[in-house]
Amino acid sequence: MLEKLLSSYIFESFQIPVWTLLLATICLIWMWNSGRKNENSSEKVEDQKSTELPITNENVIELHANSRQKITKKRKIKIFFGTQTGNAKMLADNLCREATERGHEAEVLDLKTYDPEDNLVTEGENGVWVVLFISTYTDGTPPEGSEWFCKWLEESSTDFRIPKALLKELHYAVFGLGNSLYTENYNAVGKKVDRFFRELSAKPILPVGLGDENVAESLKGGMEKDFTAWKKEFWKKSKKVKDNDTVVTDTCGTGKKTCDGKCKCKEDGGKCSSEEEEEEEEGEDLYETTTEEEDNAEELLNEDGDGSSLQTTNGVVDLEDLGKVMQTMKKAKVRRKKEESAQSTGEPREMVTPMLKKALEKQGYRLIGSHSGVKLCRWTKSMLRGRGGCYKHAFYGIESHRCMETTPSLACANKCVFCWRHHTNPVGTEWRWKMDDANTVFQGALDNHVGLIKQFKGVPGVKAERFAEGLEPQHCALSLVGEPIMYPEINKFIELLHGKGISSFLVTNAQFPDAISNLVPVTQLYVSIDASTKESLRKIDRPLFKDFWERFIDSLKALSAKRQRTVYRLTLVKA
Ligand SMILES: Cc1cc2nc3c(=O)[nH]c(=O)nc-3n(C[C@H](O)[C@H](O)[C@H](O)COP(=O)(O)O)c2cc1C
Ligand code: SF4
Numbered sequence: 001m002l003e004k005l006l007s008s009y010i011f012e013s014f015q016i017p018v019w020t021l022l023l024a025t026i027c028l029i030w031m032w033n034s035g036r037k038n039e040n041s042s043e044k045v046e047d048q049k050s051t052e053l054p055i056t057n058e059n060v061i062e063l064h065a066n067s068r069q070k071i072t073k074k075r076k077i078k079i080f081f082g083t084q085t086g087n088a089k090m091l092a093d094n095l096c097r098e099a100t101e102r103g104h105e106a107e108v109l110d111l112k113t114y115d116p117e118d119n120l121v122t123e124g125e126n127g128v129w130v131v132l133f134i135s136t137y138t139d140g141t142p143p144e145g146s147e148w149f150c151k152w153l154e155e156s157s158t159d160f161r162i163p164k165a166l167l168k169e170l171h172y173a174v175f176g177l178g179n180s181l182y183t184e185n186y187n188a189v190g191k192k193v194d195r196f197f198r199e200l201s202a203k204p205i206l207p208v209g210l211g212d213e214n215v216a217e218s219l220k221g222g223m224e225k226d227f228t229a230w231k232k233e234f235w236k237k238s239k240k241v242k243d244n245d246t247v248v249t250d251t252c253g254t255g256k257k258t259c260d261g262k263c264k265c266k267e268d269g270g271k272c273s274s275e276e277e278e279e280e281e282e283g284e285d286l287y288e289t290t291t292e293e294e295d296n297a298e299e300l301l302n303e304d305g306d307g308s309s310l311q312t313t314n315g316v317v318d319l320e321d322l323g324k325v326m327q328t329m330k331k332a333k334v335r336r337k338k339e340e341s342a343q344s345t346g347e348p349r350e351m352v353t354p355m356l357k358k359a360l361e362k363q364g365y366r367l368i369g370s371h372s373g374v375k376l377c378r379w380t381k382s383m384l385r386g387r388g389g390c391y392k393h394a395f396y397g398i399e400s401h402r403c404m405e406t407t408p409s410l411a412c413a414n415k416c417v418f419c420w421r422h423h424t425n426p427v428g429t430e431w432r433w434k435m436d437d438a439n440t441v442f443q444g445a446l447d448n449h450v451g452l453i454k455q456f457k458g459v460p461g462v463k464a465e466r467f468a469e470g471l472e473p474q475h476c477a478l479s480l481v482g483e484p485i486m487y488p489e490i491n492k493f494i495e496l497l498h499g500k501g502i503s504s505f506l507v508t509n510a511q512f513p514d515a516i517s518n519l520v521p522v523t524q525l526y527v528s529i530d531a532s533t534k535e536s537l538r539k540i541d542r543p544l545f546k547d548f549w550e551r552f553i554d555s556l557k558a559l560s561a562k563r564q565r566t567v568y569r570l571t572l573v574k575a
Pocket of ligand 1: 082083084085086087088089134135136137138139140141143177178179180182185186187188213415542
């Protein structure tokens with residue numbers, strides 16, 4: 001019916017036969033279809049091109065930002081950690097995650113559960129790479145559970161019956177965790193382990209990395225930054241490791257070994273592999289060259305740096321020595337330039353690093369600025385619920401639900417064995433960090449404390465009246481963690497508290513006698529007495545100061561000279 005209508009209409013209007021129209025439509029459909037087929041087949045050719053690359057299951061392709069392709073060998077990587085408080089494990093996990101994302105087969109292992117005697121030699125033979133994260137503890141000792149690994153390495157490297165080439169097949173990398181405030185034993189374990197590996201002929205993927213918790217002194221600005229820089233270098237260097245199976249490809253696509261600068265990557269605005277090589281060399285100063293070595297190197301060279309003052313016993317300059325000296329000099333210059341530029345900006349670093357911030361927030365701290373914190377005390381929570389308060393309630397009638405626990409300095413100068421801050425907090429012997437002013441710390445502490453109290457609204461058992469009172473704190477316990485009197489504006493902070501009618505209870509750890517003398521009167525001043533002899537104080541508080549005992553005695557003297565309420569707070573530790 002429709003056909004009839006259509007044909008009569010078209011025929012009558014344009015005098016065109018219906019079959020001509022049908023033929024034209026079929027032609028159009030055919031042309032459109034064949035166009036699509038061509039598109040698909042050209043996609044297939046592209047696919048074929050990429051699969052034609054010499055890729056085996058062993059390899060992974062890394063696509064670079066400018067679409068150049070490199071083939072890197074997929075590795076088996078065992079990432080070990082030796083830790084006391086978890087930092088080394090955290091870094092090991094981080095590297096493992098990244099290794100997996102890059103297509104490597106990686107696993108994290110605790111040194112506690114690993115026997116090097118049975119396994120380490122075979123790791124090398126099986127082409128497994130070993131990466132080790134290890135911290136240093138009191139007097140330069142390894143963390144708990146890592147002693148056997150370190151002992152075995154040391155003994156093997158010094159035992160004349162064990163071949164010096166024992167680990168010659170093994171590729172390894174070491175990252176030490178430490179704190180440069182322990183000057184004599186700074187990263188002692190990481191450095192030693194690296195040396196033992198080398199003495200047993202293991203092949204370093206890159207020089208030992210030294211992570212420094214001391215943000216003020218650290219080369220890159222703290223443990224995480226040191227690690228990030230080392231990790232970047234690790235991936236760069238790992239691409240350069242060549243063994244029999246490594247696939248080496250021409251990154252320029254020109255087929256030439258050296259690039260003439262006219263290659264595709266240049267046209268695309270990318271970089272030639274030759275340029276990348278240069279960039280990679282920049283990272284060299286991340287590693288250990290001691291200042292002493294650098295100074296010696298400088299002494300060996302004259303002012304012009306041409307080495308003409310370098311003499312050997314027979315008066316001939318050894319070119320190899322000169323090369324080494326020049327290299328060390330170069331590192332010294334880079335280091336100095338960096339130090340100078342850091343100093344010239346005049347910007348001290350922040351005390352709390354992002355990693356630490358995360359760890360503290362997980363423990364329930366609210367951080368204020370870059371060095372202060374508040375946390376709700378368990379007695380505050382208890383009293384909000386109408387239950388009992390802390391000893392200050394029993395002794396002095398202080399209501400725990402109206403008490404704010406805070407610290408203007410998360411850092412202190414000890415590493416007390418009983419400290420509940422899990423040794424994650426910063427340490428220092430003087431204030432060398434960026435400082436937030438007293439107003440910021442004061443207002444931040446109040447706001448955050450009130451914020452924490454508000455979380456108890458409607459919680460079963462919380463008394464409405466106590467909740468309302470809790471929103472207006474009347475007491476401040478400066479005893480959270482860290483050393484409050486390290487904060488340069490502590491006096492102003494206390495005045496701000498008193499100005500708001502908030503009483504102050506300050507606990508100091510007896511290592512800063514001058515600060516005690518200079519402190520404005522507080523409501524109650526406490527000194528922690530953690531031990532009764534020099535030796536036991538050294539063991540219990542693990543102080544950073546060498547003259548910790550003199551400081552302790554002087555602090556007690558300074559306390560007795562104060563004309564105010566003072567308290568000796570005895571810390572009892574279960575043996
Ligand atoms: C009691 C104690 C002693 C320490 N002694 C040293 C030391 O002698 N040398 C050093 O470089 N770091 C020392 N440190 C710093 C630790 O190595 C650093 O905190 C590291 O991040 C800990 O890593 P971990 O959590 O993996 O054990 C010490 C830390 C503590 C708590
Ligand atoms: S002084 Fe206080 S904050 Fe510092 S380690 Fe000792 S208990 Fe912890």
